[in-house]
Ligand SMILES: Cc1cc2nc3c(=O)[nH]c(=O)nc-3n(C[C@H](O)[C@H](O)[C@H](O)COP(=O)(O)OP(=O)(O)OC[C@H]3O[C@@H](n4cnc5c(N)ncnc54)[C@H](O)[C@@H]3O)c2cc1C
């Protein structure tokens with residue numbers, strides 16, 4: 001007698017961007033999907049006010065777009081309808097905010113500023129439009145029994161505990177994941193949580209009124225604006241209503257030194273004078289004191305799964321600091337990769353007898369293959385903070401960037417800038433990381449050679465002219481530092 005086929009049911013905990021996208025992918029495979037979300041439905045007008053002023057926009061790039069496209073529902077196009085392409089960084093240097101543009105890619109590649117709430121709402125709607133998806137709000141997962149496949153969920157309003165069942169439980173419930181807490185009781189889960197000493201506060205630059213009375217951007221909207229101040233920084237991303245969402249990242253110790261309006265204005269006059277003009281003092285004061293000072297946490301976990309019963313994805317598995325603009329992109333890539341493994345291991349939408357362990361194998365392969373990539377992007381995200389707040393102003397960094405871009409144009413298969421590999425490709429993060437290090441030595445040598453050559457040329461051509469001597473001295477210094485770095489790397 002053959003065992004009757006059993007439809008696979010999946011409970012996704014968390015209807016954030018990753019949970020909603022996972023729901024679409026699994027529904028496309030014919031699974032029965034139920035998503036449980038602790039928050040109220042943010043598409044309802046009465047709930048909108050509750051989520052205001054929390055990380056309003058996000059940078060969406062190739063990995064995220066590839067996963068959205070992979071649904072076959074043109075979700076990439078839907079989200080990009082209101083996305084604003086940013087082709088580079090605009091640095092606001094010094095007290096007067098002298099502007100310097102640095103392109104992200106040599107071929108005009110862009111990352112895109114998208115509205116977090118709208119993206120999340122669009123994905124939930126796309127999931128709900130599929131017949132086999134149900135989304136329930138106001139339900140908080142309290143605990144899960146992974147062997148039995150049961151979930152205990154609390155109704156946020158009535159506090160009643162309801163129970164649900166699923167063959168597979170997927171934790172997409174963010175950095176403080178409850179599914180992960182349950183998973184820890186079933187597997188020897190290596191786990192780490194680390195707060196960095198820096199936090200963030202969101203501010204804004206409103207649209208200005210144009211000559212025709214219509215709203216206009218107060219700064220160039222095709223850039224991600226950065227005020228690099230070495231130990232801290234401020235950034236701004238454009239919004240479709242022509243405002244900018246500004247985020248001030250700095251050590252909590254510095255936030256704690258600002259007690260009143262006077263302290264705040266003194267601090268901004270000293271470091272971000274050009275931004276005060278754009279924000280307006282009143283709005284700056286109002287937003288700074290009203291908006292929360294968020295913390296920044298890194299979470300690492302391994303493994304990500306338990307048998308064929310549970311897996312964690314997105315921030316639940318790998319919360320990272322936001323500085324590469326990759327957290328959500330990486331979470332979307334998690335979904336795409338898990339889906340491709342379900343195909344590779346021929347996991348059917350129905351379970352075929354007790355001996356069908358295809359799902360367990362697919363989940364195991366996910367942990368095995370994904371771990372090194374998630375480790376790499378978490379490290380890169382942290383590294384990018386130093387680059388954004390400090391590196392972008394250093395001559396060594398600038399020279400390396402230039403040389404790297406030239407070489408990429410000349411020999412694109414041999415030299416690819418790290419930023420291009422991370423933000424404009426789907427190449428595994430660990431490969432990008434390893435390749436960047438390999439390229440590093442030769443780039444430093446090439447950088448030093450270019451620097452020395454240019455400096456020597458300048459010296460010969462204009463040794464009498466002080467200004468050129470100054471330029472040459474700068475370049476020589478950069479070349480020397482680059483050469484010293486190369487030598488150091490060689491010794492290591
Ligand atoms: C300041 C800042 C800027 C960022 N900028 C970018 C960027 O530019 N680009 C980028 O790619 N990433 C960015 N990120 C990272 C990005 O926000 C996250 O990686 C992304 O939100 C993760 O999505 P997620 O669905 O895994 O988790 P979340 O977005 O955290 O969603 C989790 C969901 O689960 C729900 N939930 C939690 N607990 C429970 C429970 N017990 N029961 C039921 N539901 C639950 C939550 O309410 C939430 O809706 C940024 C992060 C920050 C803080």
Ligand SMILES: NC(=O)C1=CN([C@@H]2O[C@H](COP(=O)(O)OP(=O)(O)OC[C@H]3O[C@@H](n4cnc5c(N)ncnc54)[C@H](OP(=O)(O)O)[C@@H]3O)[C@@H](O)[C@H]2O)C=CC1
Nearest residue numbers: 038054055174175176294295296297298315319320321322
């Ligand atoms: N990597 C990072 O540094 C950061 C990442 N993020 C990511 O972006 C997502 C969206 O951000 P946002 O909307 O601001 O998220 P929230 O700050 O609103 O938090 C989302 C969820 O996490 C819970 N939570 C918050 N702080 C803690 C804590 N210290 N301990 C336990 N649980 C906590 C909240 O529970 P409750 O509803 O009970 O308050 C809520 O369920 C986050 O969920 C996270 O994944 C956000 C901030 C920093």
Ligand SMILES: Nc1ccccc1C(=O)C[C@H](N)C(=O)O
Nearest residue numbers: 058059089224322323324325384
């Ligand atoms: N979205 C962000 C949120 C916070 C901090 C940085 C970003 C970035 O996107 C940085 C961008 N990738 C850069 O390297 O210039």
